[in-house]
Amino acid sequence: MLKHLFKLIWNKKKQNFLLMTEIFFSFLIMFAVFTLAVYNYQNYRRPMGFTYDDVWALSYYSKDRSDMSEDSLNLFYETLKQAIGNAPEVAAVSYVSNNSPFSMSENSSTISSGKQNVMTDHYSGDDDYPRVLQPVLLSGRWFGREDDGAKLAPVVINQALKEEFFPGEDAIGKVMKVGDREVRITGVVQNMKDKGDYKSVRPAIYQRTGKGSYAWLSRMLIKVKPGADAGFESRLYKQVAGIMQDANVEIEHLTEKRVVKNSITLIPLIIFGVIAGFLIINVSLGLFGVLWYTISKRKAEIGLRRAMGATGGAITRQVVSETMVLTSISVVTGLIFAVQFPLLNVFFMPKGVYIIAIVLAALFIYALAVLCALYPGRQAANIYPAVALHED
Amino acid sequence: MLKNYFKIAIAVLRRRKFFTFISLFGISFTLAILIVLTAFYDHLVSPAYPDHQRSRSLYLNSIELNHRKKQSHNQGPPSLYFMNKFVATLKTPEKVAISSIFGPTNTYVNNRKLVINVKYTNTAYWEVQEYDFLEGKPYSMQDLDAGSRVAVISRETKENYFGDAPTVVGRYINTNNEQFRVIGVVDNVPKTMLYSYADMYLPYTLSKTEMANKSYNSNFTAILLARSEKDLPAIQSEFAAMIQKVPLDSAQYDEIKGSVDSYVASFTRIFNGGGSSAAAVRRLIVYVSIFVFLFMLLPTINLVNINTSRIMERSSEIGVRKAFGASSGTLAIQFIVENLILTFLGGIIGVLLSWAVLSIVNGSRLIPNAHLGINFTVLGASVLACIVFGLLSGVFPAWRMSRMQVVTALKAN
Numbered sequence: 052m053l054k055h056l057f058k059l060i061w062n063k064k065k066q067n068f069l070l071m072t073e074i075f076f077s078f079l080i081m082f083a084v085f086t087l088a089v090y091n092y093q094n095y096r097r098p099m100g101f102t103y104d105d106v107w108a109l110s111y112y113s114k115d116r117s118d119m120s121e122d123s124l125n126l127f128y129e130t131l132k133q134a135i136g137n138a139p140e141v142a143a144v145s146y147v148s149n150n151s152p153f154s155m156s157e158n159s160s161t162i163s164s165g166k167q168n169v170m171t172d173h174y175s176g177d178d179d180y181p182r183v184l185q186p187v188l189l190s191g192r193w194f195g196r197e198d199d200g201a202k203l204a205p206v207v208i209n210q211a212l213k214e215e216f217f218p219g220e221d222a223i224g225k226v227m228k229v230g231d232r233e234v235r236i237t238g239v240v241q242n243m244k245d246k247g248d249y250k251s252v253r254p255a256i257y258q259r260t261g262k263g264s265y266a267w268l269s270r271m272l273i274k275v276k277p278g279a280d281a282g283f284e285s286r287l288y289k290q291v292a293g294i295m296q297d298a299n300v301e302i303e304h305l306t307e308k309r310v311v312k313n314s315i316t317l318i319p320l321i322i323f324g325v326i327a328g329f330l331i332i333n334v335s336l337g338l339f340g341v342l343w344y345t346i347s348k349r350k351a352e353i354g355l356r357r358a359m360g361a362t363g364g365a366i367t368r369q370v371v372s373e374t375m376v377l378t379s380i381s382v383v384t385g386l387i388f389a390v391q392f393p394l395l396n397v398f399f400m401p402k403g404v405y406i407i408a409i410v411l412a413a414l415f416i417y418a419l420a421v422l423c424a425l426y427p428g429r430q431a432a433n434i435y436p437a438v439a440l441h442e443d
Numbered sequence: 444m445l446k447n448y449f450k451i452a453i454a455v456l457r458r459r460k461f462f463t464f465i466s467l468f469g470i471s472f473t474l475a476i477l478i479v480l481t482a483f484y485d486h487l488v489s490p491a492y493p494d495h496q497r498s499r500s501l502y503l504n505s506i507e508l509n510h511r512k513k514q515s516h517n518q519g520p521p522s523l524y525f526m527n528k529f530v531a532t533l534k535t536p537e538k539v540a541i542s543s544i545f546g547p548t549n550t551y552v553n554n555r556k557l558v559i560n561v562k563y564t565n566t567a568y569w570e571v572q573e574y575d576f577l578e579g580k581p582y583s584m585q586d587l588d589a590g591s592r593v594a595v596i597s598r599e600t601k602e603n604y605f606g607d608a609p610t611v612v613g614r615y616i617n618t619n620n621e622q623f624r625v626i627g628v629v630d631n632v633p634k635t636m637l638y639s640y641a642d643m644y645l646p647y648t649l650s651k652t653e654m655a656n657k658s659y660n661s662n663f664t665a666i667l668l669a670r671s672e673k674d675l676p677a678i679q680s681e682f683a684a685m686i687q688k689v690p691l692d693s694a695q696y697d698e699i700k701g702s703v704d705s706y707v708a709s710f711t712r713i714f715n716g717g718g719s720s721a722a723a724v725r726r727l728i729v730y731v732s733i734f735v736f737l738f739m740l741l742p743t744i745n746l747v748n749i750n751t752s753r754i755m756e757r758s759s760e761i762g763v764r765k766a767f768g769a770s771s772g773t774l775a776i777q778f779i780v781e782n783l784i785l786t787f788l789g790g791i792i793g794v795l796l797s798w799a800v801l802s803i804v805n806g807s808r809l810i811p812n813a814h815l816g817i818n819f820t821v822l823g824a825s826v827l828a829c830i831v832f833g834l835l836s837g838v839f840p841a842w843r844m845s846r847m848q849v850v851t852a853l854k855a856n
Binding site (some may be wrong): 293334 | 465468469472473476477545546548549551554555556558561588601619620651652686738739741743745746747748751756782
């Protein structure tokens, strides 16, 4: 039966060639769409790993203060933090590096442990960081006062970095190298999706800010209590701008920044989806039209088959299976291209994403082909042998 | 003759309405998407208010500092210090406009937060960028030198801050806990124009952080206006000679790179690093062409498919015409003309569709203050796309048809 179908397709290869090219390209486009969709959906499903409601980012872009003595810098910034923290509306305050949640800036470099090197995102926060963002601690503890006298600087790493360096063992107390500097791990936190809901997992390290780092810091995160309104925001703003006369101060809400950051991922995806959707509608209409036309051309042949006793169902089945064979040839050709992506590790996406995307794209194309073939197939089944044979 | 073809085409279109619908759907949506994308591209790159003089302007938004031994690398906008000391002193440009990249400040009006993006500029900026002053005027050299606390604001800022006040020149605006006297109001600029957009413009002497900054990196951009387009290469070579002589603190960096480019190239350079800007623009064009080609491929194959079916359906007509002496060429031309007519019909629908989409985009304020429109470049591009589309999808079926034997054609139906 199958062999017979292939023969039928092969005999009309010229006619079918364009149709197959079309299905082939549609498969590739759907593969791309599903890859992006699956990738982003998998990222979206992972937990955030921290809270961002009621957290404000206060940035101060001031002049270069590196000429100030370290002591007066420390005093200045610690007083500022205290002044903000003392307000009844504020729950917690932490100085952070510029790559704070949902900001555009990123900061990464390689970290080594033994002979292994891993590209890692670097974040900084002070001892109050966990009170502001509430990261989920998996083991160990966040750095704090007790690390003041430690010989090696304390760091917290995320789950992904732990899996890279210490799979299956306890990472607490282990030593790593950041540049030339040795650091000791005090805690492991859950991966945080700090660059939006669709951020992929990346190894990250959290370093301690404090004395000596104020010269290059320019942002703090403030967790406010529910009910802190625009009135408080303007008072806070006036207070900070009053203390830092020469700085450009800005307050942003993380909830709003998250929306912006997500839309940067979503808008291209939506545009791409709309274009792909249009192409697919185009293809399905074309497929439908051409199948319909070819069926009407084959009236005589189908009439003859019906006269020989074939049922309407059998005719429909034949039309649909012919289309399936046609689709299979295109999909298999498409597969040859698609499997290169997981094999060659293009774009560094997880292999699973490509495989799911291939399966989904193939299913989608088959479903589309069957849907487009069903109506012309039914049409063919309704051909009366007497009428069909009479025509010729 | 052409009138005859037109009549035949319309008759054929009306006979098989479903096929006509598929063809028109494919053509019109493909064109609509292309027109919308071109409108976005056009909005991003062609000269527009207030940057009208792009054809004789060169732009600088990034320099690169390297230490080759330490492998350290720093790329970003230059500082005001660098601009004033090295760029503004170039001899060939007529004027050099210097401005910072807009930076947000907050202000609170009636318990409502307002984000005001501030840009610090020199006075030449107002001569290079041709703003429409709705009231007042820009700040003068005296204002700049004296560090007067004066500001030019955008219409949007005026509306947000002062409400429906008829005139605001002479009134005070408070942001970042500082007070500025408004001396001018200019029409809004869309945020996509990095060199021109801001809500409030201030003399650069008011930027305390920047006046104290003696390093080469910060957040300033420059526009170098040439006397005529012929001067552009001369400015580029003067800049190249200048940047080689910039003194460097060898402990930090031992190499400085940078160049002034045309508008598009100044952005492609950011992705391209130190490479030649012409090559980057060429690459951009190649990528865009590949995308457009791939995008148009599917609808075109689809159209070819449908056209083939359509033409084969008319084999008896072809047979008769051939039998009466029409050459293959005549027939092929007839079908191509028919197809072009169909494509143009689809093109008209496509223009209408894209017009609808663009009005929605403009209405949704996806890009605030931007007005995307179907201008002549966009329309020209779409007409060209129509012709390419029509030929692409018409040639193959016409060729297949013209090879058909008279006997087969006549016998077929």
